[in-house]
Each structure stands twice: as C-alpha cells, then as structure tokens.
Amino acid sequence: KQEVTQIPAALSVPEGENLVLNCSFTDSAIYNLQWFRQDPGKGLTSLLLIQSSQREQTSGRLNASLDKSSGRSTLYIAASQPGDSATYLCAVPGGFKTIFGAGTRLFVKA
C-alpha cells in the first residue's frame, strides 16, 4: 500500500532564504508525482508535475526533483518570499487512487 510522508510538517524561514521540502513514498512504481500549493481554506493549485521518466521539473523559483529508486522527491524554493507562505502537498497515484502527503506548512517572515 502506497504511503506518502512529508517532512518537515512545518517550517518558518526569513525572507530570501532558499529552502527544501521533502516528500517520500513507499512504492517506487509510480507514474508521476505532483506538487501542490494550498492557501488556507482554498483549493489546491498544481505547481509541478514530474513524470516517472523525468528527474526534475522547474517553474520560476521552484524546482522539483524525483528519485524513484530511493522513493523521494524534493521541492526547492529559491529566494523565498512572504507570498510563498502556504501549505505544500505532494501526491502520487496509488492504484486507481491518488495518495497525498499531509503537507508542509511554510511560513516566510518578512
């Protein structure tokens, strides 16, 4: 059974800092991995989608990497800004379902 874990659960950093969010999964036979952002009480916004054949994806200040063999993905945020404050979730397909991690709550201090 696929399980997804995100570490840390919460993170507080000063503005401008580079940071890494971690996502680990137990079954490496995944088709893709998706990172989302969620603002409080709002819906999930897709940030990056990495296919199983890819090693990383980049969008602006965000870079996501995927290492299937070790069951890990990282989301790197460069030069963090207060507007980056949100919860970040990763998700992988598990059979006919999609399994989400519990998320990392990020707070960027101005």
Added chain:
Amino acid sequence: EAQVTQNPRYLITVTGKKLTVTCSQNMNHEYMSWYRQDPGLGLRQIYYSMNVEVTDKGDVPEGYKVSRKEKRNFPLILESPSPNQTSLYFCASSLSIRGPNGYTFGSGTRLTVV
C-alpha cells in the same frame, strides 16, 4: 479556461436534509474524484470515477453517493447529512490516473451540518 467548477462554495444545512454538491470539468477528463479535508487528517478520497458509469469507493465512502452519467459532471450526494460530515470538500479531475496531465482541483465547498 480549463477548470473544475464546484457549487456551492459554502453550504450550511441541517442534519438529515439531502443535499448535492455539483462538480463539472471542461477538459474532457476521464478520471474524477471527490475528497474531504479535515484538520489533522489531510485529504481523504471519498469516491472516484474512471469514466462514465464507472465509479468506485475511496477511503471514506460511508454516507456519500456519486453518479457519473456524463463525462463532465460528477455530483456528490449526501442522502442524510450528519454533523461528522462537516468538512471542506474538493472535486478533482485528470485525463488519466496515470498522467501525464496530473490533477486539477476545484475551489472547494465548505459544508457545515448542524
């Protein structure tokens, strides 16, 4: 604009009064799913649908029904809502569960059952 549309955004209802939350997507996606999100419990899948007339239970299906008569619509039905169904609900769709497009989420429906 490609999107998943849920209605209503907010709903307060009383115990036992049947309600339907609608979900519609305009991307011709085959796969659709409903989730509920509760503090400390994360996102939990309620039901999913692989295609028209094909639905299956997720992890927390009790107290819910769904139907998929058309590809674009996937309503969530609560026949007799109870206070423990107070939650934030999300509908999501994907071209296929196996990608390459990933998930698109609706904006959510905040349901309160009193």
